[in-house]
Amino acid sequence: MIETDNRIGDKVKKGKKIYEGKAKILYETDNPDLVIQEFKDDATAFDATKRGTIKQKGVINNEISSALFQMLELKGIPTHFVKKLSDREMLAKRLDIVLVEVTMRNIAAGGLSKSLGIEEGTVLKTPVLEYHYKSDPLHDPLINDYHIEMLGLATAKEMKKIKDYSFSVNEILRDFFGKVGLKLVDFKLEFGRFKGKILLGDEISPDTCRLWDKKTNEKLDKDRFRRDLGRIEEAYQEVLKRIKS
Ligand code: UDP
Numbered sequence: 001m002i003e004t005d006n007r008i009g010d011k012v013k014k015g016k017k018i019y020e021g022k023a024k025i026l027y028e029t030d031n032p033d034l035v036i037q038e039f040k041d042d043a044t045a046f047d048a049t050k051r052g053t054i055k056q057k058g059v060i061n062n063e064i065s066s067a068l069f070q071m072l073e074l075k076g077i078p079t080h081f082v083k084k085l086s087d088r089e090m091l092a093k094r095l096d097i098v099l100v101e102v103t104m105r106n107i108a109a110g111g112l113s114k115s116l117g118i119e120e121g122t123v124l125k126t127p128v129l130e131y132h133y134k135s136d137p138l139h140d141p142l143i144n145d146y147h148i149e150m151l152g153l154a155t156a157k158e159m160k161k162i163k164d165y166s167f168s169v170n171e172i173l174r175d176f177f178g179k180v181g182l183k184l185v186d187f188k189l190e191f192g193r194f195k196g197k198i199l200l201g202d203e204i205s206p207d208t209c210r211l212w213d214k215k216t217n218e219k220l221d222k223d224r225f226r227r228d229l230g231r232i233e234e235a236y237q238e239v240l241k242r243i244k245s
Pocket of ligand 1: 103109110111112140186187188207208209210222
């Protein structure tokens with residue numbers, strides 16, 4: 001057990017590893033309601049067929065996610081965020097994750113451009129919400145409300161909350177990034193259950209959002225890794241710098 005001091009002064013004991021994902025490790029704490037999310041520098045893309053590391057990514061993404069979760073909480077979106085514990089560690093509420101990944105899109109890119117033949121960069125008439133079944137063996141297939149009900153992934157009431165929060169998060173983040181010269185192209189959210197409530201979980205970072213410079217359209221996100229565009233760490237640092245400005 002490692003003892004981790006936090007700002008309030010109470011101590012959280014880091015316990016056993018619960019799960020190791022592609023970009024984060026989840027640890028138990030001595031409080032059954034709380035977990036520690038540790039952000040790694042590892043990066044994967046294209047269904048984990050491409051692997052690498054991005055220097056300092058874990059530190060940068062923890063700082064960006066912590067700042068964004070705090071901002072969203074202030075705007076009335078309930079999240080799992082409790083506090084940033086250290087460079088790479090975030091204390092969070094332990095969620096029962098809903099196995100539905102929500103994608104919100106404002107500008108065509110990635111999967112949408114490919115599947116519907118819409119040129120990357122086309123501004124969408126309305127934000128587009130998509131659901132994907134969070135399943136590595138099935139490669140996260142695109143699903144809709146009927147699949148969700150049929151698979152029993154969430155109730156209709158839970159999905160209504162998830163949908164409403166997702167559109168609100170899009171408005172808040174689009175506005176926030178817009179003010180620091182960034183276009184929010186698209187992003188992915190994950191939600192979970194905590195004491196009967198739906199909370200926003202996971203992370204919000206250049207790993208999970210596409211962010212383009214407003215003036216130059218320069219990509220400042222994981223597409224630099226996916227497409228070998230170089231200057232990856234610099235791009236992540238630039239997003240952090242703007243968020244902090
Ligand atoms: N995304 C993510 N995790 C995934 C798949 C997508 O965080 O497993 C993010 C991705 O970074 C982008 C948005 O969700 O900001 C939409 O991604 P898309 O469906 O276009 O898939 P991709 O092009 O990343 O394969």
